[in-house]
Structures are given as C-alpha cells and as structure tokens.
Amino acid sequence: MASIALLAAACGEKSSEEARIGKSQIKVENGLMTPEVLWAFGRLGDLNVSADGTKIAYGVQYYSVEENKSNREIFVMNADGTENKQITSSAKSEYAAKWVKNDKKIAFLFDGQIWEMNPDGSGRKQISDIENGISDFLYSPDNQKILFISDVKYGERTVDKYPDLPKASGRIVNDLMYKHWDEWVESVPHPFVADFDGKKLTNIVDILDGEPYECPMKPFGGIEQLAWSPDSKTIAYTCRKKTGKEYAISTNSDIYLFNVDNCRDAQPCVSTNLTEGMMGYDINPAFSPDGKFLAFQSMARDGNESDKNRLMVYNFETKEFADLTQNFDQSVESFIWGGSARHSALDAESTANEEIAGQAPTSRDKLRNDGGDGWTIYFTSVWHGETHIYKIARHSDASQNPLNKVAGQAHNDGDFILTQITNGQYDYEQIALAGKGLIATRHSMQMPNEIYAINESSGEATQVSFENKHILDQLKIADVKPRWTKTTDGKDMLSWVIFPPDFDPAKKYPTLLFCEGGPQSPVSQFWSYRWNFQIMAAHGYIIIAPNRRGLYGFGQEWLEQISGDYGGQNMKDYLSAIDDIAKEPYVDADRLGCVGASYGGFSVYWLAGHHNKRFKAFIAHDGMFNLEQQYLETEEMWFVNWDLGGAYWEKDNATAQKSFYQFSPHLFIDKWDTPILVIHGEKDYRILASQGMAAFNAAVLRGVPAEMLIFPDENHWVLKPQNGILWQRTYFEWLDRWLKKKQDS
Numbered sequence: 001m002a003s004i005a006l007l008a009a010a011c012g013e014k015s016s017e018e019a020r021i022g023k024s025q026i027k028v029e030n031g032l033m034t035p036e037v038l039w040a041f042g043r044l045g046d047l048n049v050s051a052d053g054t055k056i057a058y059g060v061q062y063y064s065v066e067e068n069k070s071n072r073e074i075f076v077m078n079a080d081g082t083e084n085k086q087i088t089s090s091a092k093s094e095y096a097a098k099w100v101k102n103d104k105k106i107a108f109l110f111d112g113q114i115w116e117m118n119p120d121g122s123g124r125k126q127i128s129d130i131e132n133g134i135s136d137f138l139y140s141p142d143n144q145k146i147l148f149i150s151d152v153k154y155g156e157r158t159v160d161k162y163p164d165l166p167k168a169s170g171r172i173v174n175d176l177m178y179k180h181w182d183e184w185v186e187s188v189p190h191p192f193v194a195d196f197d198g199k200k201l202t203n204i205v206d207i208l209d210g211e212p213y214e215c216p217m218k219p220f221g222g223i224e225q226l227a228w229s230p231d232s233k234t235i236a237y238t239c240r241k242k243t244g245k246e247y248a249i250s251t252n253s254d255i256y257l258f259n260v261d262n263c264r265d266a267q268p269c270v271s272t273n274l275t276e277g278m279m280g281y282d283i284n285p286a287f288s289p290d291g292k293f294l295a296f297q298s299m300a301r302d303g304n305e306s307d308k309n310r311l312m313v314y315n316f317e318t319k320e321f322a323d324l325t326q327n328f329d330q331s332v333e334s335f336i337w338g339g340s341a342r343h344s345a346l347d348a349e350s351t352a353n354e355e356i357a358g359q360a361p362t363s364r365d366k367l368r369n370d371g372g373d374g375w376t377i378y379f380t381s382v383w384h385g386e387t388h389i390y391k392i393a394r395h396s397d398a399s400q401n402p403l404n405k406v407a408g409q410a411h412n413d414g415d416f417i418l419t420q421i422t423n424g425q426y427d428y429e430q431i432a433l434a435g436k437g438l439i440a441t442r443h444s445m446q447m448p449n450e451i452y453a454i455n456e457s458s459g460e461a462t463q464v465s466f467e468n469k470h471i472l473d474q475l476k477i478a479d480v481k482p483r484w485t486k487t488t489d490g491k492d493m494l495s496w497v498i499f500p501p502d503f504d505p506a507k508k509y510p511t512l513l514f515c516e517g518g519p520q521s522p523v524s525q526f527w528s529y530r531w532n533f534q535i536m537a538a539h540g541y542i543i544i545a546p547n548r549r550g551l552y553g554f555g556q557e558w559l560e561q562i563s564g565d566y567g568g569q570n571m572k573d574y575l576s577a578i579d580d581i582a583k584e585p586y587v588d589a590d591r592l593g594c595v596g597a598s599y600g601g602f603s604v605y606w607l608a609g610h611h612n613k614r615f616k617a618f619i620a621h622d623g624m625f626n627l628e629q630q631y632l633e634t635e636e637m638w639f640v641n642w643d644l645g646g647a648y649w650e651k652d653n654a655t656a657q658k659s660f661y662q663f664s665p666h667l668f669i670d671k672w673d674t675p676i677l678v679i680h681g682e683k684d685y686r687i688l689a690s691q692g693m694a695a696f697n698a699a700v701l702r703g704v705p706a707e708m709l710i711f712p713d714e715n716h717w718v719l720k721p722q723n724g725i726l727w728q729r730t731y732f733e734w735l736d737r738w739l740k741k742k743q744d745s
Helices: 001-017 244-249 361-367 533-540 557-558 571-579 599-608 627-633 639-643 653-664 665-671 689-701 719-738
Strands: 043-049 055-064 069-079 094-100 106-109 113-117 136-139 145-153 186-197 201-206 226-228 235-241 255-257 271-273 282-287 293-298 310-315 320-323 334-337 376-383 386-396 411-413 416-420 427-434 437-444 447-452 459-462 480-486 490-497 509-515 543-545 587-597 617-621 676-681 707-710
Touching: 001 310, 043 094, 043 427, 043 437, 043 447, 043 627, 055 094, 069 094, 069 106, 094 136, 106 136, 136 226, 145 226, 186 235, 226 282, 235 282, 244 653, 255 282, 282 334, 293 334, 334 427, 376 427, 437 459, 437 587, 480 571, 490 533, 490 571, 509 571, 509 599, 509 719, 533 543, 571 599, 587 719, 599 617, 599 665, 617 719, 627 653, 627 665, 627 689, 665 689, 676 689, 676 719, 689 707, 707 719
Parallel strands: 386 427, 509 543, 509 587, 587 617, 617 676, 676 707
Antiparallel strands: 043 055, 055 069, 094 106, 106 113, 136 145, 145 186, 186 201, 226 235, 235 255, 255 271, 282 293, 293 310, 310 320, 334 376, 376 386, 386 416, 411 416, 427 437, 437 447, 447 459, 480 490, 490 543
C-alpha cells in the first residue's frame, strides 16, 4: 500500500507540474506598489537551522492571482546565505521543513503527511499515512519517536444522531463555543506520539485519547505548544482542558507533562499538570538543553488574553518556578534556549532600559544547576514600536560577556543579566541558534520577511536571504519616520508616519489616520499584505499610525488603560495624533481619512460619530458596531468580559454600563455625516458580518454616502488572492473618490 501511495503521489506531481505556482517575475511600472505587485511577493517563513548550525531550511509561499491559490516550496542554504537552492518543485505545497537524523535528512509535510528527503531534495519518501492528515510534527531527539498533530472528531454531529438524514445541513447546538474564528467546531487537534524505526510509524498513541480538548489551542496555536525533553522520554504540551461555556469564558491553559514510556502495554495515559493554580495563559514549553529546566510563557490573570506575557522557568530538581521578567515592563513574544538549537522553542510570531527581572535572589537561586554552568535564553519583545532580540543569562555566564558593552543596554540583577542585542527600525520574528551567532527573520514597514545572521557581540545583522530583492529593487520605497505627540493627559505617544515616494514637502497631501486592531496589538514595524503602508503611500497618501493607549511596548499601565474605556482616552489619542500632523504644511487638513479593521473598525465607527468634521472619508473592516449585539454574537467570551467589563444586563456593573451605553458606536449614528465604506467577511465568527451590515444599513438610512464590500468566503482577514485584489481596488477607489482632487487622479 505504501508503494502505491508513493507512486500515486509521484504521478500526481508530474501530471500537474505545469500548474505549479512559483516565484513571480512581475515588472513594476513607475516604481509604485500596486495590488498585483503586493501579491507577487514571496512570503518567507518556517525558519529551521540544522543541529550543527551550518545550514538553514525555510519555506516560501507563492500566490497566483489568476489561479486564486498558493503554493509553498522549501529552500536550503548555508548559514551565511551561500549556495541557496530550492529543493522542492511541485504543484502541491511542501512545508514545515525540519532537519532530522543528525542533519542527514529533512522531514517535511506534503499532502497532509510526513515525508523525508535528502538535503538536496532527492530521495523523497513518505513516512506517515494518517487518515485525517497531519498539521505539524516533531521528531524526538533520539529519532526513535515522532510527535504529530492531527484532528479528531468533536461532539455529536447531526448525522450521528439521525443516520437516516445524511444530507441534512442543520447543526444541533447545546453549549457555547460551537463556532470559533472561522469554523463550526466539529473537530479538535490532538497530539499523537508514535514509535519510528526510521521508515514508518507504529504504536500510535493519542496523548489526549478520549478527551474533548484542543492541543495545540486554536485558533493560532501550533507545534510551538509542544516540546520533547532531551532524553526523549517526556513531552510537554499546552492545553486548556475546558469545553463549552467554561472554555468560552476562561483563558486558563496549562503546561502538562506526559511520560511516553508510561503509556505502553495497555497502561492508562496519564499527564501531570505542571502549572495547576497558575490561572492565565501558560503556553509554549521548552526544555533546557540539559533537561533540568522548563521555560514557558505565562499570563497571570484568567480572562485577560492581552496580559503581560512573562518568561517563566521551572526547576525540576527544586520544583520551583521563577519569573525572569518580573521587573521587566515588557512582554515576551517568543524565546529559545541558548546552547542547543535542537531543544529550542519555536516562535509562536524595542528598546528597553528597564531593570532586569527576576524574583528575590533566594527564589532565583532555585534556578541554579548545582555546580553547573550558567545558561541563557534569547527572546523577542516589542518596545516603542520595534520588536528586538534580547538575551537573559545567569550571572556566572554573563558577567564576562561582551554583550555588556552594547550601547549600555545590559542590566545586572544579581544572578542574572539581561541585554538587548539588536537595534533599529525593525521587527524580529523567528530566532534560532547558528554556531556562535543567531539566525532570525526580520521585517519592517519597508520590506517583508527576510533571513538575517546576527552577531551577538555587536548586534549587527547581515541579510542572508534575498527572496524579494527582484521586486524591491524596482520599487520606490516610502520613508517611515517616528513622530512623538503630547496626548490630552500629557503623555508622550509614538506614531509612525509614512510618506509617499518622491515626497515633496512643498506640496499638500491627503492623509490617513490608521486605527490599529487588537485592541492590544502593537503598531510595531509590521508588514501586512492587506493593511500595507507602502501601497497606501504609493497611492499618494501620508499615513499616520499611532501607538495609542492599549498597545504593547509602552509598559503595562499604557497597555491596560484601554480595558473598560473603549471610547475614552485611546480615542482622544487618535485625535491628538491626526490634529498634530494636520498642522504640518504638507498635510491637507481638508482631505483627511480614517481607516481600520477589527478594533480599528470599531474605532472608525466610533470616530464617525465624534470626529467633529475632521475627516472626509471612513473605511471600517470587520468592526464592532453594536456592542450589545457583539457581546452575544462573539465566541470567545473572555474577551468581551474583560475588555467591556462584563455583560450589559449587569445593571450594578459601572464599567459594563459605561462600555455598552456610552461607547457603543450605534448609539451615535445620528451624528454620522461622512462617507463610509464597510467591509466584512461572512466567515468571521469573531465579529459577525451582521455588525458590518447593520452599520452600512444605518448609514444608508441616515442618508450618508455608503458602500459595502461583503465576502461570503472570508473570515476576519482576506486570504484569497483575487479577494485581496478586490479589497485593495475597492479601498483605494473609495479613498480617491472622497479625498483626491481631480488633478491628483
């Protein structure tokens, strides 16, 4: 059967070779970004460094607008960027490439199964044959087992209850969380572990057998939520063991330990809850190279999905936890252990002068490996709109470290020292060890992801991949500048200002206020394929993107202010930002627009009723319009409970009453007087399309010029190429109609 499957796969590849989607050779006219150019970029990710630190495997996703689909290919190069080769070439995507078997093989996913190949792409062989397919996997350090993720059935379906009605489309619902993000919940991912003899999988065990829980956790969790111990005997995994209403109102996930050998010979599979009593998100476990510690990220409070993400370490010998970032007023985005690439944590996805974290020395002593060497952890964190790489090290390892000399950014705190490694107007994302340095992906508002080699001593980053150089070299890249503004309460607020290519300060430009979503997502140096500032600037617009109240990267007080105050200070921050830049001679204050998605869409709806005629056009994508409606329509109830303060029927709840009856945009529709474009996806189960439809209907009934773009097959984003092109064309047609003079067109 395996040979038949291999033959069929090979034949399938050959017969569809002509349809393979690969690298675009698009020609750019006039040096300006267009929607077609934006969708021609290769999207780089899946960074994986060989165990010896000398080679890099990564993936690139290519899109075809004509075929309305994508294809992913795998590349391999030396760690210095030389000998870069594409090692796959088929009509179906290859992805999740990982170095295995002492770097002699690369394992990857193809058509939902695990395959192996030689590092040059030859000798492809199928390893797994799992009925429901595999979404990701990890080989054990000894290569004797494979941990993989596959979906299992969840709940009773209609056809299970009534087999004589196989064509009935109705769903019978009896609890919450029946939908999530963009799907009706009829299956959940489970982790499986199998023996591996080098050729095939046997003795496959569902680690959560009989349990109706997710691992990894949807909608965004991946293989980074599971980890092997160095001795290949233990699996650490992330799980929120809740369903229905309990799941909908709680963010309390935990880290569990599963002993592989204890689940053999008909013995019950038992997991140990390592973080029981820790009430927030506990995610992304990673064993230290010696197996004596487990690091993970942790939020403290149940129900707060945007709490500070702490870096925690558990000492298996003393059975004690330590918070390494206790006095560090930033969140940890991702991390890896130093010393061994093989046992690194994967990424989920800043200038800091604060004192290093940690608990009291007596508590931190519990992290010490008696008589052993010091250790390090590298992590990424956002600060002042930039995401950079940091290093935290035990003092015994760090006291003589040359990193202490980098820009005065090292901070000593007794046993530990923390250092910021990288600097600049960028966002670093995935990080990995490579020899004596680091490898990372990096992007900015001026270019998409590429791979960089980083010198720890100097922080210097050297670009080693050039996936999109052939496109970027043809473009006029818009300048991005920081701008600090005083808010109404006397705080300093950072905004990013993006200027059109060939900017002439003697001219006046229409200007857009960009409203961020989240609401706690930072306006860092992100590169988006929808809300792309380069394409907005190429259309002749100045864009101002404020880091208003409620965003990561400015301390916990700044982050938390927004909860329960949706229509309050952060909206004043927006108006402060646009009023400040409108004073510049190059901004046409009579041609201001306001755009945003998700919470940014809510912001647009709110400002439409409170802008006092500042703006001449609005665009709201997937925004909340009626907060009472939103409270009962959304799926993750912890979000509305935390950020809105509770349910609107809680009459004695002052925060909830303020949120629903002072801050809901639909209550101010009588003040709408400015043209508005509404965009929404009907598969958005976070903020239902009824919100956008209600806003559009209200505008039309009020006599306000309005248009709606509705996507029956898109969720909270726009993922299909032709829909993406339609989104961009509609977006700019609307803005140009209301914000550009005839001579601008």
